[in-house]
Amino acid sequence: MSEGLSPALLGGLSGLLGDGGVITGDRASAYERGYRYGAGRALAVLRPASIEATAAAVRFAARHGLRLVPQGANTGLVGASTPSPGGDQLVLSLERLRRIETLNVADRTATVQAGVRLSALNGAAAASGLWLPIDLGADPTIGGMVGTNTGGTRQLRYGGMRRRVLGLEALLADGTLVSDMRGLRKDNSGVDLKQLFVGTGGSLGIVTRAIVELAPVLRRTATALVAPTDITAIPALLQALEGRVGPLLTAFEGLSREALAAALKHNPGLASPFAPDILPPYVVLVELGATEADRDVEEVLVGLLAELSDGPAPLVADARVGAPERIWDLRHAISDSLRREGHVIAFDVSVIRSRLPAFRAVVVEELARAFPMLRVCDFGHWGDGGLHLNLVWPAPQADLEDTERRVRERVYAVVEAHGGSFSAEHGLGPVNLNVYRRYTPAPNRQLSACIKALLDPHSRLGAVDFA
Ligand SMILES: Cc1cc2nc3c(=O)[nH]c(=O)nc-3n(C[C@H](O)[C@H](O)[C@H](O)COP(=O)(O)OP(=O)(O)OC[C@H]3O[C@@H](n4cnc5c(N)ncnc54)[C@H](O)[C@@H]3O)c2cc1C
Numbered sequence: 001m002s003e004g005l006s007p008a009l010l011g012g013l014s015g016l017l018g019d020g021g022v023i024t025g026d027r028a029s030a031y032e033r034g035y036r037y038g039a040g041r042a043l044a045v046l047r048p049a050s051i052e053a054t055a056a057a058v059r060f061a062a063r064h065g066l067r068l069v070p071q072g073a074n075t076g077l078v079g080a081s082t083p084s085p086g087g088d089q090l091v092l093s094l095e096r097l098r099r100i101e102t103l104n105v106a107d108r109t110a111t112v113q114a115g116v117r118l119s120a121l122n123g124a125a126a127a128s129g130l131w132l133p134i135d136l137g138a139d140p141t142i143g144g145m146v147g148t149n150t151g152g153t154r155q156l157r158y159g160g161m162r163r164r165v166l167g168l169e170a171l172l173a174d175g176t177l178v179s180d181m182r183g184l185r186k187d188n189s190g191v192d193l194k195q196l197f198v199g200t201g202g203s204l205g206i207v208t209r210a211i212v213e214l215a216p217v218l219r220r221t222a223t224a225l226v227a228p229t230d231i232t233a234i235p236a237l238l239q240a241l242e243g244r245v246g247p248l249l250t251a252f253e254g255l256s257r258e259a260l261a262a263a264l265k266h267n268p269g270l271a272s273p274f275a276p277d278i279l280p281p282y283v284v285l286v287e288l289g290a291t292e293a294d295r296d297v298e299e300v301l302v303g304l305l306a307e308l309s310d311g312p313a314p315l316v317a318d319a320r321v322g323a324p325e326r327i328w329d330l331r332h333a334i335s336d337s338l339r340r341e342g343h344v345i346a347f348d349v350s351v352i353r354s355r356l357p358a359f360r361a362v363v364v365e366e367l368a369r370a371f372p373m374l375r376v377c378d379f380g381h382w383g384d385g386g387l388h389l390n391l392v393w394p395a396p397q398a399d400l401e402d403t404e405r406r407v408r409e410r411v412y413a414v415v416e417a418h419g420g421s422f423s424a425e426h427g428l429g430p431v432n433l434n435v436y437r438r439y440t441p442a443p444n445r446q447l448s449a450c451i452k453a454l455l456d457p458h459s460r461l462g463a464v465d466f467a
Pocket of ligand 1: 148
């Protein structure tokens with residue numbers, strides 16, 4: 001029996017949710033710890049098997065003043081999908097709502113329940129030559145993707161989750177179901193209520209179903225690691241590629257030498273396309289993708305890179321076209337490899353994309369001056385101005401917590417000075433709430449908190465109240 005929840009409440013919930021619907025004790029631990037951040041204690045974990053049962057559980061929680069934190073695949077990176085350490089929240093796992101209700105090929109849409117995994121949807125849509133074109137190194141649920149407005153490596157071409165949501169159904173804290181499941185691409189008939197639930201991490205409502213817009217699958221892709229003539233040339237390289245091939249450009253990811261070196265060191269099965277031991281200081285993963293099976297995008301890419309290496313002001317110093325999956329494996333191996341190098345202080349920041357080189361130069365210089373032990377091992381979605389500014393602290397140190405706090409203060413101050421965001425794509429949660437309070441203008445916070453108070457007056461949903 002869980003601590004803190006009376007036998008009567010536990011019995012009431014079990015009666016509503018049936019077999020496997022309520023988990024307590026040791027079996028709850030997988031739901032209490034996030035992929036990387038967030039560890040708490042749940043009053044109990046609720047796993048409703050239908051939308052009706054989810055609504056009944058939410059109404060039960062409201063009646064009894066119980067707090068809920070929605071959870072999908074629990075791959076979020078800001079600690080917002082796990083219960084608080086105080087043990088005063090129920091985890092509401094949507095993992096059993098995994099029905100793909102319809103796949104509408106003519107409209108290029110899918111109607112899915114919140115717990116459907118991205119891989120399951122893409123597996124089902126592949127037979128119709130379609131996919132949900134949001135690409136990342138995790139396998140989240142649709143509800144979690146709505147909650148965090150997932151971006152990923154192909155946001156440059158396809159946009160993030162916000163752009164993909166054509167219909168949504170969500171439960172408010174009191175159990176009221178708000179629904180717009182018409183799936184319209186055009187509708188300017190009032191406040192677009194769907195948007196309230198995108199990127200707000202389950203703090204305004206619990207997504208139960210969504211209609212998402214799919215895209216034709218890419219039948220041909222070509223991928224290269226490109227060393228620019230200088231890091232400051234990267235925005236011009238992006239502009240040149242966009243100018244010449246437009247929507248054929250599907251990814252533009254920056255990778256520092258330190259990040260690449262860590263991926264290579266800890267993954268002996270991966271190989272550098274560059275000469276052994278000579279990694280350029282910074283490279284860009286460039287991908288072209290075409291929906292036509294007979295479009296030779298590799299020929300286009302090779303020609304483009306040759307053109308951009310030439311002339312009086314070349315932008316490309318070196319470039320290697322390679323097997324796409326091998327290059328993507330390198331990219332996706334970085335995060336976990338860095339954790340094997342030492343203590344990682346991770347940032348998910350953004351500035352307007354043309355400002356990235358200047359922002360990075362300032363931050364690298366400031367950190368080198370103040371914290372010479374830190375290794376900057378950044379990588380990220382340069383095409384969207386996003387940077388995973390991951391810093392590795394190699395040696396154990398007693399006052400690491402205090403050092404980390406000072407490092408964070410300094411980095412966020414530079415982000416602010418460059419007009420950037422402290423959370424480019426991972427959202428808001430206990431991990432970065434203090435930064436939100438510091439850097440979000442008071443009127444913006446007040447309005448957000450008013451919306452929260454209107455929809456959830458007793459602050460029972462999710463991990464943040466936006467105050
Ligand atoms: C290796 C790795 C790589 C990643 N790469 C990227 C990346 O490139 N781009 C990117 O944007 N993110 C990335 N992420 C972060 C993460 O995968 C995304 O944020 C993802 O969308 C979270 O989905 P989830 O189902 O795991 O949600 P969870 O982690 O379970 O929850 C995330 C948030 O959404 C809320 N939530 C969950 N379900 C619902 C629901 N049904 N209704 C309302 N709210 C809900 C939770 O309360 C929480 O606030 C990565 C994570 C990992 C581990």
